[in-house]
Amino acid sequence: MELLRPSSVEDLDGGVFLHGGSEVVPLLREGLLEAEQLVDVRGIVPRGVQSGVIGAGTTLAELEVEPSIPDALREACRLAASPQLRNMGSLGGNLLQSTRCWYWRLGYRCRLHGGDRCHARDGEHREHAIFANDFCASAHPSDVAAALVALGARLRTDRRDLAVEELYRLPDEGNRSTTTLEDGELLLEVELPPVDASVYLKAMDRKRWSFPQVGVAAARHADGSPRIALAGVAPIPWRLESVEELDAATPLPRTEWKVAPARALVRRALAQLA
Amino acid sequence: MARLIRTEKEVEGRFEEVWIVVEEDPLEQWPEGPLHVVGRPAPRKDGRERVRGEARYTADLKLPGMLHAAVLRSPHAHAKVSRIDLAPALALPGVRAGIGPGEAHGLEVEAGFSGAAVAAVAADTFAQARAAVEAIEVEWEELEVVLDSDDAVRRELLTAEPRRYERGDVEQALAGADVVVEGTYRTQTVLHNSLETHQALCEWQGDTLHVYISTQYIWGVRQSVAETLGLPEDKVRVVCEYMGGGFGSKNGPDEYTYVAAELARRTGRPVRCALTRREEHTSAGNRNATVQRLRAAARSDGTIVAFDGEFTNSVGWSGWNASTEGPMKMLYDCENVRTVTYGAQLNTPPMKAFRAPGFVEGTFGLECLIDELAARLDVDPLELRRRNYASSNDGTPFSSKNLEECYRRAEPHWERRHEVRSRSDAVWKRGVGMASQIWYGGGGPPSYAWVRLGSDGRATVITAMQDIGTGTRTAMAQIAAEELGIPLEQVDVVLGDSARGPYASISAGSSTLPSMGPAVRAAAADAREQVEDIAAQRGMPAGTPLEEIVAVLEESQILGKGARGPNPTGMSVLTFGVHVVEVAVDVETGEVVVERVAAIHDVGRIVNPLGASSQVEGGIIQGIGHTLSEERLLDPETGRVLTTSLDAYRMPTIADVPEIVCEFVDRPDEHLTNLGSKGLGEPPIVPIAAAIGNAIRDATGADVRELPISREEMLRALREAEERARAKEKHGAPAAV
DSSP, X not given: OEEEOOXXXXXXXXXXXXXXXXXXXXXXXXXXXXXXXXXXXXXXXXXXXXXXXXXXXXXXXXXXXXXXXXXXXXHHHHTSSOHHHHHHOBHHHHHTOOXXXXXXXXXXXXXXXXXXXXXXXXXXXXXXXXXXXXXXXXXXXXXXXXXXXXXXXXXXXXXXXXXXXXXXXOOOSSOOOSBOOOTTOOEEEEEOOOEEEEEEEEEOSSSSSOOOSEEEEEEEETTSOEEEEEESSSSSOEEESSGGGGGGOOOOTTTGGGHHHHHHHHHHHHHHHO | OEEEEEEEEEETTEEEEEEEXXXXXXXXXOOSSOOSSTTSOOOOTTHHHHHTTOSOBGGGOOOXXXXXXXXXXXXXXXXXXXXXXXXXXXXXXXXXXXXXXXXSTTOOSEEOSTTOEEEEEEEXXXXXXXXXXXXXXXXXXXXXXXXXHHHHHHTTOBSSOOEEEEESOHHHHHHHOSEEEXXXXXXXXXXXXXXXXXXXXXXXXXXEEEEEEOOSOHHHHHHHHHHHHTOOGGGEEEEOSBOOOOTTTTSSOOHHHHHHHHHHHHHTSOEEEEOOHHHHHHHSOBBOOEEEEEEEEEOTTSOEEEEEEEEEEEEESSXXXXXXXXXXHHSBOOSEEEEEEEEEEOSXXXXXXXXXXXXXXXXXXXXXXXXXXXXXXXXXXXXXXXXXXXXXXXXXXXXXXXXXXXXXXXXXXXXXXXXXXXXXXXXXXXXXXXXXXXXXXXXXXXXXXXXXXXXXXXXXXXXXXXXXXXXXXXXXXXXXXXXXXXXXXGEEEEOSBGGGSOOOOOSOTTOHHHHHHHHHHHHHHHHHHXXXXXXXXTTOOTTOOHHHHHGGGTTOOEEEEEEOOOOOTTOBOOEEEEEEEEEEEETTTTEEEEEEEEEEEEOBOXXXXXXXXXXXXXXXXXXXXXXXXXXXOBOXXXXXXXXXXXXXXXXXXXXXXXEEEEEEOOOOOTTSTTTOBOOXXXXXXXXXXXXXXXXXXXXXXXXXXXXXXXXXXXXXXXXXXXXXXXXXXXXXXXXXX
């Protein structure tokens, strides 16, 4: 395996991007990711916060104490992972992390791995999705992604601008990816529109270092409308227009329990915005 | 003087009748209460080495020329190897040797669980060994997989005959009772997750095998390895200086030791075989799941008249049928008790002892049932426990029992419940619960120690025991310092090497201090008597400081020798305690927060109050993980472990630790040894789950019956309580206003 350290975005030519390594390294070790070239992008991805624009190389640890960013994002960073992981993990890497579904992590030939069934649907799935779980029942693990979707953030890559929401797609028969990122495309910056207020609430099964069982981000935008996005309830960050939309959830037998905490957290989040 | 006795030996709640040679224990016990050194808080003697990274754990050892082993494990929960070819592995770079089924103890043709060891290789680096293991070609014949314990019991797939017990006439008592409560309680499989994974480093020097191993029982490893390999025991040296946790899972050698020994023999090089964290989760043992179908019956005055319990332990492919029924038989004064305990043999990883095996699970069921009974009888739960206080163990007297004193000291904590409940609001409900603790912990003979005293007035305690992280070095030094009348700083402890001291007991079953402590005191007393003898011969006045007397020794040394005396005959040696727990429950999201735990334990004399508090805190934290968040999950189709990482398997973090208040009755057991101390390793984990469950009921009215009390289980119990309340309202509403 070769490690490259390009000095500019123009020098990029394929390979697997590596920033903090808290996700890529374990995936390589488990054989879930293969790379002939590892590309250390720390030298070319912007880092730091300037007037509403966040470098994708900014660590979660830096963001959790950043006063200029909205509460929802700061809180999502603070409640994610452990201090050690937040010191290493970058904003961009966090948005692109893979599911924690144990079948996927153990290399079962599930739909996300190109197979023809979702093992979680028939097996152990208490941590899995309550929405859009027909094809794949995995739950999206990123607190930060839910916060950015609620905040209406936009992304700049080396090729285009897009809404954070547009970074994600539900996997299907023809395309098993959960993102719209092209091969070799690199996240560079996140741009935050101004919001009046925002909040992130998270249900975990211990007080720290837990992926969201349910994470709820809500933001009140300039037009007065609240925008809600959930982590841990669907294969991608999940938008809700209202708390009533939870009545339309399609939980699996052992994810039914997630609906009540989701409802409670959405209500609490909206109450905090009011 | 030594004598031969027939005695009952207990380890982890398992009894066997054995003949042993014991020495008399003529020393009088010290008076109750703190002494000069014993009974006073002492920081760990090895704390500095540990935090500075200087303490050498098995995982730290590197020997010249050392090779690394990796183990091929079955992906199938039940299968036979029909063909295996190691050649492709042996052809890879760095690979020095490979062994297959039957070539080392523990490598087997039939894999009874996913994770069972099949073959192994040794290579220059661990990465090379892992790659080589992947290259081994295996053809499997898959066999039927049984994963459900009730299914196994129905089909009589059991690890042993069902264990049946009955006293009195349960049927008659049930029929005549005023109140009968019943419930099915379930506990999950949990993992020990020692910080240091299971591992051994083996090296042959001539015909002697040196085994460096992370173990709770140096002498047990020596005996098992010698027996398995057909060596004289003195040709096996076992070393464990520092140890990174075992909790019952490291009581003996396992396949990794035999793999390392055999590969070392074949290569003529030292070989390390260390489990990875994933292997730790699939192959290193676990606390087994249980199903407990329980009934309790009482008269309206609160007298319990019958207990009836059917227990099923999901033992797994191997392991033993732990005493899940133990608390039901022993905790209360009840004339009619009937239990049956099944050990289901399943195609799941093996059960191993885990901190009070059986009693942790059984106490959860029993002590929650007692609170359900208290609610039905409308009797205060503490009062109900007092009314049914057992003054003997079904006729056998206790060597000492101060549970009533524990209850008395629990009162102020229990009184807080009114104030705690009053801090509830619409979302967060608060409540207080309690549970009692009963467990063994008396230790036993044999165990030996030597004390060496030089002319500088320093003493060294020498015994080939292990300190598994519980503060053993410190406690042993305190005992020797007290007996010799010298400061703690002047005592060193040498342990951890079978070639450097006499036989010492296992560090399991809360037995280290009660087994070893008396031997150390006896050795120190022997040395002290010799010193006094010298003083008398020199005509020194009584009370002359030891330093002054031994100053004449020059190169001469005083060598004291001591042995653990027998346990009291015809008595039950048991530990007791009570926990009072305060919880808060978010009734909308199912979050449970343990806010405060008061733990009061009766374990005889406390040697080191600081170390004892640390033990209690550790037990409570581990118990909170067991109660709220930990669970090993299997794929229901294949039987493979799904929670193979510390991210998927959730142990509590420091943020989950509540306020913990520890109290000890600290009264020596007058019948037990020259020390009067019992063990404390296990007692604090025994009652915590039930106390949390009972606090949840107090806070919310919901009956939790399943561990872990995840949000899913909490929300289920809340919904059930709500439906029950609604139904009651409907039926109980007045007909007309």
